[in-house]
Amino acid sequence: MNCKQIIAVSAVVLFALMLVPVADAATIENSPSGTVEVDNMNGGGFDFTLQSDNSFELTVTITENGRELSVQTFNVTPGENVIHVDLGMMTSVGNHTIRVECTPANEMEGGHGFNVNVEVTQNILSNWAVYGAIAVVVIIIVIFAYIKMRDTPKVKPEMTFEELEAQRKAEMAAKADKKQKKEKTPAPTTERKRYVAKSEEQPKAAEPKVAEEPKVKESRLLERKEKAPKMTFEELEAQKQAEKAKKAADKEKKKSSDKSERERYLEEKRKKKEQE
Incomplete structure (x- = not known):
């Protein structure tokens, strides 16, 4: 084979390689390097960046000591994707080390998982003793306020001289009316009227002379x-x-x-x- 033939074969091979499609890949960037703090009542989470050349559905599986804690899915588009992983399922107070696995693995380049240190802190409102103490304090305040209001004399609104005089006259009129009603005798019945009229018509008996x-x-x-x-x-x-x-x-x-x-x-x- 002469030199011309070798050059021609090489050109054909190179052309064939150019026609074969190159597989796209996604790369994990900016994964958490420090400790992630999570509240046992309000939860928490962390972010990492995924650089991708194509679109696919990303599945993130979170495990701790081989025990699966959560499975979350995300839609990945070409370019930079910020993935937020929720850790609200972690309520046990203390330090934890979790494993984050990204699948499908064939879409990933340079590794498809990493470890994260998580510290779960206790929220003060997650303790029932706090609610009991608050209830006791509220009850004490209500009792104290009730006793204070009961012992405090009611302050009458300030009145002008004319208003006081009108009030005094109204009270006196009410008392006089009440007294008049008490002193008023009941109306005589029809039978009693007849008897009184007849007795008045009769001549009065002569009063006996005193000896x-x-x-x-x-x-x-x-x-x-x-x-x-x-x-x-x-x-x-x-x-x-x-x-x-x-x-x-x-x-x-x-x-x-x-x-x-x-x-x-x-x-x-x-x-x-x-x-x-």
Whole structure:
């Protein structure tokens, strides 16, 4: 084979190699070098950069001592991709070393995994004792405020002289009205009105004369005898008979009056029973 033939074969081989597609690759950059701090209540995470020549779906698997903690997926595009890995699943307080694996491995160049040191710190609000202490403090404050409000006298709003005078007059009027209502007698019933009207129509019985004392009566008789003119025996006898007749007539009149009053009372009583 001469020199021309060798050059021609070499050119064909080079051309064939140029036609074969070159596989694209992704490279991990800026992976965490220090310790990543995570809150056991609010969580946390870290970022790393992935340089890629094509698009694919990246799967990130996080493990600790061979135990899988989380699997997360990301869409990778050509160029620089910032991947944020969430570590919210880590709640055990203390230092941990986790392994981050990126797949598919055939898309990665220069290694597809790395280790990360993680420190999980305790959030003060994750302790139930804190909530208990807060509740106790709130209860104490409420009790103290209630006692303070109960013991503090209520301050009346300031009033002008005119307002005070109007208030005083209103109180006095209310008291007078209340007193008048108490003193007001109940209205008489119809039956009582009838009885009172009938009793008023009846003549009042003659009030019995109070017996005079013997000495007073005797002195008055002596005065009458001294003042009276001297009369004959016949005149005295006639006067005596007239006085007796007058006394008898008064007595009879009184009896008839008492009888008529009793009859009227019995008649009213009978009518009342009939009405009932």
